[in-house]
Amino acid sequence: MTDFLAQRDFWSTANCSIARALEVVGNRTTLLLLREASFGTRRFDDFARRVGVSEPVAATRLKQLVADGLLDRRPYREPGQRTRDEYVLTAKGRDLLPVLAALREWGDAYAVEEPSVRLAHHDCGAAVHVALRCAAGHDVPADQVDLLPGPGLLPS
Amino acid sequence: MTDFLAQRDFWSTANCSIARALEVVGNRTTLLLLREASFGTRRFDDFARRVGVSEPVAATRLKQLVADGLLDRRPYREPGQRTRDEYVLTAKGRDLLPVLAALREWGDAYAVEEPSVRLAHHDCGAAVHVALRCAAGHDVPADQVDLLPGPGLLPS
DNA sequence: TAGCTGACTTTGGGCTTCCTAAGTCAGCCG
DNA sequence: CGGCTGACTTAGGAAGCCCAAAGTCAGCTA
Numbered sequence: 367m368t369d370f371l372a373q374r375d376f377w378s379t380a381n382c383s384i385a386r387a388l389e390v391v392g393n394r395t396t397l398l399l400l401r402e403a404s405f406g407t408r409r410f411d412d413f414a415r416r417v418g419v420s421e422p423v424a425a426t427r428l429k430q431l432v433a434d435g436l437l438d439r440r441p442y443r444e445p446g447q448r449t450r451d452e453y454v455l456t457a458k459g460r461d462l463l464p465v466l467a468a469l470r471e472w473g474d475a476y477a478v479e480e481p482s483v484r485l486a487h488h489d490c491g492a493a494v495h496v497a498l499r500c501a502a503g504h505d506v507p508a509d510q511v512d513l514l515p516g517p518g519l520l521p522s
Numbered sequence: 523m524t525d526f527l528a529q530r531d532f533w534s535t536a537n538c539s540i541a542r543a544l545e546v547v548g549n550r551t552t553l554l555l556l557r558e559a560s561f562g563t564r565r566f567d568d569f570a571r572r573v574g575v576s577e578p579v580a581a582t583r584l585k586q587l588v589a590d591g592l593l594d595r596r597p598y599r600e601p602g603q604r605t606r607d608e609y610v611l612t613a614k615g616r617d618l619l620p621v622l623a624a625l626r627e628w629g630d631a632y633a634v635e636e637p638s639v640r641l642a643h644h645d646c647g648a649a650v651h652v653a654l655r656c657a658a659g660h661d662v663p664a665d666q667v668d669l670l671p672g673p674g675l676l677p678s
Numbered sequence: 679t680a681g682c683t684g685a686c687t688t689t690g691g692g693c694t695t696c697c698t699a700a701g702t703c704a705g706c707c708g
Numbered sequence: 709c710g711g712c713t714g715a716c717t718t719a720g721g722a723a724g725c726c727c728a729a730a731g732t733c734a735g736c737t738a
Contacts (some may be wrong), residue, residue, distance in 0.1 A: 374561055377638040378572040383629030384557050384622060385550075390633065391625075393695080394541075394548040401540050405530055405669065410715055416534040420697055425716060447703045450714070462628055463664050464652045466540060468620040469547075473539030476614055477546065480674030482533040487656035488666040496620045497655040500643035508619050510644040513561065518636030549725080566685050576727055581686060604735045606684070 370515050377519060379439055385492055390434050391462060395427050400459060401466055403437060408452035436462070468496045526671050533675060546590050547618060551575055551583050556615060557622055559593060564608035584609055592618070624652045 379385075391397055398417040407413055414424035431437040436459035443449045467485065474481040485494040498506040547553055549573075563569055570580035587593040593614035599605045623641065625648040630637040641650040654662040 371562060374563075375572060378558065378561065379574045381634060381638050382554075382557070382639050383626045383634045383639070385554060385629075386551045386633035387583045387625045387629035388553060392550040392553070394544045394678050395695085397544060397548075398538075399540060400537070402534065405534065406527060407530075410560035416531060418535045419714070422698095422718085423696060426695090447542075448714090458632055459678065460664055461631065461669075462624075464624040464654065465621060467654060468618075468624050468652070470539045471542075471545045472618055472621060477542035478537060478539045478674075480673040481539050481672035483539070484672040486668045486670050487658065487660055487662045488668045490656060490658045490660060491668075492657040494654055494656050494661075494662050494667055496624070497653050498620065498623060498650055499646040499653045500645050500646060500650050500654075502643065504643055504646060504648075506643045506650050508616055511619075511650055512642045512644045512647075515642045516637035516640040516641050518532060519636040551725085577686070578688085578728095579726060582725090604684090 371513060377515075381518060390436070395423060396431065397422070397466065399427055399431060400436065400448070400462055403453060403455045403459065404463055404466060408442075408454060409450070410453075413453070418505060431459070435459075464483070467494070471496055485503075527669060531548060533671075546592070547621070551579060552587065553622065553625070555580070555583055555587060556592065556611070556618055559609060559611045559615065560622060562618055564598075564610060566608070566609075569609070587615070589614075620652060623650070627652055 391400070395417065398419075399413055402413055402416050404431065407416060409420075410424065410428070413428065414421050417424065419427075428437065428439075432439045432453070436454055437453045438456050439451050439453055441449050442452045470481075470483070472487075487494055498508065498511065500506050525558045547556070551573065554575075555569055558569055558572050560607050562570060566580065566584070567577075569584065570577050573580065575583075584593065584595075588609070591612055593609045594612050595607050595609055597605050598608045625636075626639070626641075642648065643650055653665065654664065
């Protein structure tokens with residue numbers, strides 16, 4: 367790995383996990399729909415209204431989210447109502463919550479005066495934030511992160 | 523806060539930190555440029571080539587990133603070369619690294635077979651990942667996060 | 679001083695995403 | 709059985725984002 371970083375023309379572009387993730391959630395509307403889903407929104411028109419997007423766009427994006435396996439679409443029935451479909455997060459979708467939390471934290475710090483929402487730990491009530499952590503349990507400041515070749519590059 | 527969640531029509535759309543953050547970094551190219559900046563890329567054509575984007579797009583987005591205060595543009599000179607401009611992350615830009623780390627982690631898990639890059643703690647070499655943590659120091663699983671009204675909503 | 683190179687800008691065109699407005703369709707309610 | 713409502717779809721058009729190809733410009737290098 368002598369010159370691993372210097373060779374990033376070879377690995378930066380192709381097969382980048384960030385680029386692949388952005389193919390799924392790389393647009394504004396999709397992430398806002400996931401935000402709403404994480405708030406517990408389930409119904410079509412609630413999604414559209416709360417995200418501030420038109421119905422055709424909501425329909426298209428929700429369909430794509432189901433196709434990508436981030437949301438599950440399933441029938442439900444409220445008493446005295448007919449059967450409807452609701453959209454709920456799958457595990458794959460829930461695993462994007464750190465992305466949303468990180469975006470929220472940055473937005474709180476730089477893009478908004480007074481945040482409208484605060485995340486708290488259910489058990490102790492303390493504020494929740496996103497942290498980088500190593501497998502040995504240490505907090506890792508951003509400048510102590512090393513970039514190393516991953517398994518996709520090792521057996522060269 | 524009796525029915526805080528049920529009232530999210532009032533706070534979900536307007537003034538949402540996530541939505542505001544996405545106005546700055548809500549497109550694919552911008553986040554990939556920040557990824558490259560975090561890898562240490564500084565020169566214009568390296569950005570364009572490694573992100574896989576045309577020069578006009580690179581120029582436009584880099585300019586916007588400078589205007590938004592995520593990148594700093596400053597002159598530098600290599601020996602025997604003329605003065606050039608380089609782009610480096612500001613503190614505001616560096617604070618987006620958790621977003622990139624979270625996207626990478628999700629992409630590693632769901633969108634890619636073998637990741638090309640691995641993040642390691644410089645001191646101990648262990649893998650780095652993104653975690654939710656409360657101010658009291660507890661690890662917080664996603665299902666133990668409470669949503670509470672923030673300071674922007676309190677003095678009603 | 680003429681050429682070369684890095685760092686862009688300009689031009690012109692295509693695809694994607696979004697909008698509003700209007701239409702469809704299923705099934706409970708009267 | 710006719711209307712209403714929730715959940716969409718369709719149609720037509722504006723805006724944004726992207727591309728390739730070509731042009732500009734500054735300042736070392738010969």
